[in-house]
Each structure stands twice: as structure tokens, then as C-alpha cells.
Amino acid sequence: MYNICGKFYATLFPIFHSMENLDRNIDLKIKEISQKLKELRLSRGYTSYETFAFENELNRVQYWRIESGQNITLKTLIKVLEIHQISLGEFFKDL
Numbered sequence: 290m291y292n293i294c295g296k297f298y299a300t301l302f303p304i305f306h307s308m309e310n311l312d313r314n315i316d317l318k319i320k321e322i323s324q325k326l327k328e329l330r331l332s333r334g335y336t337s338y339e340t341f342a343f344e345n346e347l348n349r350v351q352y353w354r355i356e357s358g359q360n361i362t363l364k365t366l367i368k369v370l371e372i373h374q375i376s377l378g379e380f381f382k383d384l
Contacts, residue, residue, distance in 0.1 A: 316358075318384070319358050319359075319360060320358045321384055322366075322384065323355060323356050323357065323358040323359075324358075325380065325383075325384065326355060326356060326369060327356045329373045329375070330356070333373070338352055338353055338356055339352075339353075345372045347368075347369070347372075351365070352369075355369065
């Protein structure tokens with residue numbers, strides 16, 4: 290019995306470990322995206338995310354979540370990029 294469980298664990302451990310690494314990498318990419326969106330906002334002279342959200346008819350809390358690195362939808366990302374007049378290709382070319 291131990292050998293079977295040990296072999297099962299030995300088989301699955303690399304898969305779970307790989308999935309954990311993938312999740313960490315995804316979280317890092319989301320942080321990079323949120324940081325770049327914040328930099329775009331700042332480059333337009335908005336020191337406050339709240340002012341940016343209000344003036345561009347975005348939900349203030351939702352926009353805070355975007356810049357804080359929470360997962361967002363593609364629809365939301367495209368909407369924010371349209372406000373900045375930047376394409377998806379341009380946005381992601383340096384990431």
C-alpha cells in the first residue's frame with residue numbers, strides 16, 4: 290500500500306508544483322499589467338486613480354482593483370486601453 294501511495298504522490302507532486310509556479314507567474318504578470326496601467330494614468334497627469342476613474346466614467350472601486358493587481362476581464366482592459374488610446378499590441382509589446 291505504501292509503495293502505491295508513494296508512487297502516486299511522486300507522480301503528482303511535480304504536476305502540483307508546476308501548477309503552483311504557473312499561478313505565481315500569472316500573479317506576477319497581472320501585477321506588471323496593473324503597474325503599467327498605473328503608469329499610463331500617471332503619464333496623463335492624473336495623480337489620483339479616483340479622479341481618473343470619475344472623469345472617464347469608470348467605477349472608482351473597480352478601477353482601484355485594476356491598479357491594485359486584481360484579476361480583470363479583457364473587456365475592462367480593452368475599455369481602459371481605449372481611454373488611453375493604446376492598442377492591445379502596443380500595451381503588451383514590452384511585457
